[in-house]
Amino acid sequence: MGKIVAVCTSPQKGMRKKNVGEGLLVPEHGLEGDAHTGTWHRQVSLLALESIEKMRQQGLDVHPGDFAENLTTRGIDLVSLPVGTRLKIGSQAVGEVTQIGKECHHRCAIYYQAGDCVMPREGIFIRVLEGGPVKVGDDIEVLA
Incomplete structure (x- = not known):
């Protein structure tokens, strides 16, 4: 079992996200108020704090949300989860892993700062099957 360490949103795609501390996961839509919501397979993005730590070890001052992830986690090996895995998030929400990693068509600011970015390799995406509140902690x- 892991923990949620940040709940992040942004008003537009292509931006770093801000940790807002809590939010509402909406079935078949995503994280309420985030630019990436919609009826598609990448409704919510997740990245492990352990992945962010890798970038910090390269000397970058990066924090949850800087890789445009919605949920930053700790203590769960996200990239080992196969597509189709279901996750219980908070007390009510359930998400299903739909994609591991992604192709970056445009290199982000993090890539240019470090020469690397962990989100394309270590971020995962889910669709929301059952909604509910989510908050840090x-x-x-x-x-399954």
Whole structure:
């Protein structure tokens, strides 16, 4: 079982996200108020704090949301989860892993600062099956 360490949103795509501390996961839509919501397979993005730490070890001053992830987690190996895995997020929400990593068509500011970015390799995406509130400190666990 892991923990949610940040809940992040942005008003536009292509921006770093801000940790807002809490939010609402909406079924078949995503994180309420975020630019990436919609009826597609990448409704919510997740990145492990452990991945962010890798970038910090390269000398970057980066924080949750800087890689445009919606949920930053700790204590769960996200990239080892196969597509189709279900995750319980907080007390009510359930998400299904739809994609591991992504192709970056445009190199982000982090890439230009460090020569690398972890989100394309270590970020995952889910669609929201069951909605509910999510906040910093909530549990995130693998269901199946």
